[in-house]
Amino acid sequence: MSKNPVYITSEALKRQEDAIERIAAMPERPQSYHIVTYGCQMNAHDSETLAGMLEQMGMLEAKDRKEADLVLFNTCCVRENAERRALGNVTWLNELKKKNANLIIGVCGCMVQQPHMAERILKQYPFVDLAFGTHNVYELPEMLEVLLASGNRVVRLAQQENTIAEGLPVKRKNSNKAFITIMYGCNNYCSYCIVPYVRGRERSRSMDDILREAQTLLESGVKEIMLLGQNVNSYGNGGQETFPALLKALDQMGVPRIRFMTSHPKDLSDALIDAMAGGKHILNHLHLPVQSGSNEILLAMNRHYTREKYLERVYSLRQAIPNIGLTTDLIVGFPGETEAQFMDTVSLVEQVGYDAAFTFIYSAREGTAAAKLTGRLPEQETSERIGRLIRVMEESTQRTYQSMLGQQEQVLVESISKRDAAMVSGKGMRGITITFPGSSADIGQIIPVTIIQSATNTLKAQRLTEGE
Numbered sequence: 001m002s003k004n005p006v007y008i009t010s011e012a013l014k015r016q017e018d019a020i021e022r023i024a025a026m027p028e029r030p031q032s033y034h035i036v037t038y039g040c041q042m043n044a045h046d047s048e049t050l051a052g053m054l055e056q057m058g059m060l061e062a063k064d065r066k067e068a069d070l071v072l073f074n075t076c077c078v079r080e081n082a083e084r085r086a087l088g089n090v091t092w093l094n095e096l097k098k099k100n101a102n103l104i105i106g107v108c109g110c111m112v113q114q115p116h117m118a119e120r121i122l123k124q125y126p127f128v129d130l131a132f133g134t135h136n137v138y139e140l141p142e143m144l145e146v147l148l149a150s151g152n153r154v155v156r157l158a159q160q161e162n163t164i165a166e167g168l169p170v171k172r173k174n175s176n177k178a179f180i181t182i183m184y185g186c187n188n189y190c191s192y193c194i195v196p197y198v199r200g201r202e203r204s205r206s207m208d209d210i211l212r213e214a215q216t217l218l219e220s221g222v223k224e225i226m227l228l229g230q231n232v233n234s235y236g237n238g239g240q241e242t243f244p245a246l247l248k249a250l251d252q253m254g255v256p257r258i259r260f261m262t263s264h265p266k267d268l269s270d271a272l273i274d275a276m277a278g279g280k281h282i283l284n285h286l287h288l289p290v291q292s293g294s295n296e297i298l299l300a301m302n303r304h305y306t307r308e309k310y311l312e313r314v315y316s317l318r319q320a321i322p323n324i325g326l327t328t329d330l331i332v333g334f335p336g337e338t339e340a341q342f343m344d345t346v347s348l349v350e351q352v353g354y355d356a357a358f359t360f361i362y363s364a365r366e367g368t369a370a371a372k373l374t375g376r377l378p379e380q381e382t383s384e385r386i387g388r389l390i391r392v393m394e395e396s397t398q399r400t401y402q403s404m405l406g407q408q409e410q411v412l413v414e415s416i417s418k419r420d421a422a423m424v425s426g427k428g429m430r431g432i433t434i435t436f437p438g439s440s441a442d443i444g445q446i447i448p449v450t451i452i453q454s455a456t457n458t459l460k461a462q463r464l465t466e467g468e
């Protein structure tokens with residue numbers, strides 16, 4: 001359970017509202033913005049909040065960064081690659097700035113929250129005008145106002161890591177599917193993970209605030225809500241405010257489809273499984289990151305469960321919800337990982353029969369416990385292992401797809417298929433992409449279908465005819 005969040009005061013939030021109004025009235029302010037988002041859904045949702053504030057200042061979204069007056073990079077630092085890519089793209093923006101001296105460049109998010117990276121950005125990227133960490137998102141209006149008034153770069157890196165800012169404007173990317181962040185931060189300190197250092201300690205929003213937001217979304221016609229948190233299973237403020245209770249309340253409210261992520265296996269309680277099994281609207285999909293199938297590696301990762309405990313949770317889930325789809329995250333090449341330990345992961349993947357997995361090569365993150373470990377594997381070996389794991393995973397996906405042939409599904413249609421204009425595409429209840437014949441009139445509708453064919457990463461379906 002999370003501890004004592006500190007709510008950003010109404011005075012601080014009012015200062016932002018006032019800054020928004022003043023910027024909106026400035027004749028010389030930026031007219032357009034473009035946000036580039038890296039990383040997870042939490043970051044995607046932060047970007048929706050940043051966009052919400054910028055739109056209230058009167059700015060419009062530019063589809064291309066080349067056309068924007070203000071470009072913000074909302075960064076991720078979970079893997080070195082993501083950081084490198086973000087920094088490479090920021091460097092490239094300097095070329096745009098040479099052509100347009102008024103261009104405002106901002107870098108924010110998890111990468112900036114690391115003091116050594118913030119320092120590096122300040123030293124090596126003098127053309128960056130605005131840099132702020134994950135705990136300063138709500139202060140964008142104030143920071144921008146200072147920058148516009150003074151022309152001096154603005155840097156904010158709050159170290160108070162247990163804050164929650166309620167009531168910020170949000171510009172949602174999708175009118176049919178919406179994110180709701182229910183908790184922030186993480187207390188788990190998995191040995192490879194930088195998140196607790198850049199997102200702070202766990203703190204949960206109040207259930208009333210979450211339900212109010214969900215009700216507003218429901219009334220605006222949203223069909224699917226994704227509850228977000230680094231470890232939603234440990235959501236709670238004591239007493240009645242638990243994650244199973246929150247799920248039940250949302251289910252009773254009648255939100256058509258409810259998903260959530262991410263779930264830590266150690267906190268997957270029987271009460272949560274019961275809430276999922278008993279809910280009418282809670283989708284039969286769970287993303288349950290296992291990371292490794294080896295008990296020695298799980299211990300070194302500080303994951304607080306064993307292979308056996310994880311498999312027992314999977315068994316309980318499948319007993320309660322037989323057609324549940326499971327997805328996971330896997331790390332290959334954790335320091336010291338032997339071939340036998342890697343094969344434990346392979347065998348676990350085969351045993352569980354996941355629908356899909358995100359597979360990653362271990363990436364050392366400065367400041368984490370695992371970064372100090374010896375026994376790093378050569379790149380050739382990790383690449384070879386991840387290739388083998390991906391092939392095993394693909395076979396698992398195909399087994400899932402084959403088992404679904406002839407089954408009925410409900411698809412929330414998101415778009416016209418990119419490959420065939422006579423087909424529409426959306427996500428089924430297990431989170432799998434499903435395409436079937438349709439038109440733009442289907443977008444935003446939940447349509448019952450029968451699965452008729454499997455492809456590499458999608459299922460093909462036909463509409464259910466009446467009486468089926």
Ligand code: SF4
Nearest residue numbers: 186188189190193195
């Ligand atoms: S549970 Fe572990 S992997 Fe997930 S955010 Fe927390 S520390 Fe990182």
